[in-house]
Amino acid sequence: QVQLVESGGGLVQPGGSLRLSCAASGSVFSSSTMGWYRQAPGRQRELVANILSGGSTNYADFVKGRFTISRDNAKNTVYLQMNSLKPEDTAVYYCYADTLTRRVYWGQGTQVTVSS
Numbered sequence: 001q002v003q004l005v006e007s008g009g010g011l012v013q014p015g016g017s018l019r020l021s022c023a024a025s026g027s028v029f030s031s032s033t034m035g036w037y038r039q040a041p042g043r044q045r046e047l048v049a050n051i052l053s054g055g056s057t058n059y060a061d062f063v064k065g066r067f068t069i070s071r072d073n074a075k076n077t078v079y080l081q082m083n084s085l086k087p088e089d090t091a092v093y094y095c096y097a098d099t100l101t102r103r104v105y106w107g108q109g110t111q112v113t114v115s116s
Contacts, residue, residue: 002026002105004095009110012085016114020080022095022107033098034071034078038091038112048093049080062088085114 008020020036035050035058049059049069057069068081078095095107 002028002097002099004097004105004107006093006095006107006110009093009112011113011115013116014085014087014114016085017081017083018085018112020082020093020095020110020112022078022080024076024078024097028097028099029076030073031100034069035096035098036069036078036080037094037096038089039094039109040088040091043091045094050098051078082112085112087114090114 003025004022006020006022008018010018012018031053033050033052036048037045038048039045047060048063049057049067051057051069051071059067066084071078090113092109092111094109097105
């Protein structure tokens with residue numbers, strides 16, 4: 001069983017920064033693709049970024065150049081550094097782990113609100 005616990009969400013002004021963290025329990029972290037989705041009210045959940053076990057990264061077009069995903073396998077933690085935040089980045093951000101067995105685990109979500 002894998003448990004994912006997100007932290008780092010909050011309220012920030014437009015143009016500000018936040019760093020989300022997702023700590024994973026269990027032994028599958030280093031071999032899993034890790035990533036972040038987000039869901040805004042009234043909208044479908046959408047992929048923000050992911051990072052493969054080998055370190056390759058993928059980003060949605062709407063965050064390229066502003067967000068950076070990274071992982072620390074020694075700490076079983078994945079990070080999402082979010083810079084130049086916009087009001088449209090307001091959403092609940094969910095961490096996920098896509099394991100080698102293709103089972104996907106989700107965190108409980110953390111709220112990010114960008115507002116002046």
